[in-house]
Amino acid sequence: MRSPVLSGDHLHRRTVLGPHAVLLLCVAVGLSACDQGPPREVPGSDTSARGKRPDQPLLSRLWAKYDKNAAWKAHGGPMKRTGDEGDGTYTNPILASDYSDPDAIRVGDDYYMTASSFNCLPGLPLLHSRDLVNWTIVGHALERMPFPAYDQPAHGCGVWAPSLRYHEGKYWIFFGAPDEGVFMTTAENPAGPWSPLHCVHKVKGWIDACPFWDEDGQAYLVHAFANSRCGIKHRLDVCRMSLDGRQVLDKGQVAFCDEENHPTAEGPKMYKRNGYYYILAPAGGVLNGWQLALRSRRPMGPYEHRVVLHQGKTPINGPHQGAWVDTQSGESWFLHFQEIRPYGRVVHLQPVEWVDDWPLMGVNRDKRGIGEPVLRHRKPDVGGVYPIVRPLSSDEFDSGPLGLQWQWPANPKPEWYSLDAAPGRLRLYAQYIEEANLWMAGNLLLQKPQDYAFQVETRMTFRPATEGERAGLVVMGFAHAFVGLMRESGCNRLVLGKTPDIREEPLQIVDSQSFEGDTVFLRTTMSKGVCRFYWSAEGEAFSRIGGRFAASPGEWIGAKVGLFGLTPDPNPNGGHADFDWFHYEPTE
DSSP, X not given: OOOOEEOSSOEEOOOBOOHHHHHHHHHHHOSGGGOOSSOOOOTTOOHHHHOOOOOHHHXXXXXXXXOHHHHXXXXXXXXXXXXXXXXXXXXXXXXXSOOOSOEEEEETTEEEEEOOOBTOBSEEEEEEESSSSOOEEEEEEEXXXXXXXXXXXXXXXXXXXXXXXXXXXEEEEEEEETTTEEEEEEESSTTSOOOOOEEEEOOSSEEEEEEEEOTTSOEEEEEEEXXXXXXXXXXXXXXXXXXXSSOBOSOOXXXXXXXXXXXXXXXXXXXXXXXXXXXXXXXXXXXTOEEEEEEESSTTOOOEEEEEEOOTTSSOOSOEEEEEEEOTTSOEEEEEEEEETTTEEEEEEEEEEEETTEEEESBOTTSSSOBBOOSEEEOOOOSSOOOEEOOOOOBOOSSSSOOTTOBBSSOOOGGGEESTTTTTSEEEEOEEOXXXXXXXXXXXXXXXXSSSEEEXXXXXXXXXXXXXXXXXXXXXXXXEEEEEEEEETTEEEEEEEEESSSSSSOOEEEEEEEOOSSEEEEEEEEETTEEEEEEESSSSSOEEEEEEEEOOOOSSSOOEEEEEEEESOSSOOSOEEEEEEEEEEEOO
């Protein structure tokens, strides 16, 4: 029997989708079922730099060459809770959750990781591990974005591809916000507090910034470009940086640009090993890309390059963009993401072998010197065995603050919620939103799913103040749906609402029935990208409401699940909903 999984406040013995089942997931969901048509430009988006929504024929070609039934049988069928198999091995993904563009470091015996958070706040999550396989979230480096544009959802903007470093006794995070510039923050403890954001360089279109401090007392910054903001694509630049990391010292020079062979080069990370300077960078786009390694004897170049990781004959599409980390025993490992819509960009771990001072990531199956992702492998040698853990998911709301798993799609405001107004409960105050759907609602309390199959449940007491007020449980993405209560003609009604697209269609109430009382149990399940909604008056027998809902990703992020309370009244006057708890459980 596998070891129990520690999940903050719960012990579990359930299981999560294994790597071979990832293939089944992609096919079963169809991936394209999440697409609402051809790629569209969204304000603040960079389709060219971050990949386009794939069309169905492309996905069909991508997955058709694999024997889906054989892959499922090879894994043994059931889903699993974490990447840790409990027998000294792990399977990918190690985190079946949307930690996009991961970067990681080792400090002593501890490993820390951060990831892109875009417009989701608090942002820049900090995760901790002792073995590179089991991770828990310990804090955030960014409580809010210091710009008025983020007081409402600025979807797809904000924090792109951060870099995490440890230098001179401090933790440093650099990132590029495509509309505002390159920023930096520091801390003595990764759990915080983190210093206020400092603008290293005010510029439009610089993204994916990574600092590097050399042994000779010089410092550098490598970065990519957002084509939609500055008209530059496929290019990586290196510039000189002040030692305190607070400013760039020149305009920099081109380190890499090969549009024909390696389009959409981005996400660079800079390292030094055996006298070589390395820039590790993804290319080819999110869905079907590969990982590059650039190498030079000088930090400003010129750099030679080669492909060091690609999909090959595996079901792991687009394996790239992440972090090289070494262990205490001298082993090398590479953390990267794989995009699985609607689940976002899940995290994988690959062994790294150095051959003639080039990194070979994964396994050299075709003997051509280009690595392919591993599906199962022995765990890293970290000098010990550690408990199986995972990031927080459930929240009892018994004591403040909110659990670290929660985020808002905009800068949070104190009038949105309270943990003191009804002790032991979360109170969400109904907020006004003008749009006909939830896309521009900032007061959605959301979290990333941790599994490909799961259910969430909550107990809600509804206290509306005006007609049309509504509150409940929501699955959020380009398309979104909710189950909850709505005030109509002086009575409460149980409703299921859906929005099939972010702007083209208003939110539609697709199922509505009368409901006696003001307290209801709400449940949502998700499996292979398909959601179903349920309710119960007493919390025992649950009834289904409405049909199936195909979850979809958001702007550069996966679908999220959480709670909300909204009113059509532009002058809210105290209507609210109290949530006793939020229980998250993986399912088979």
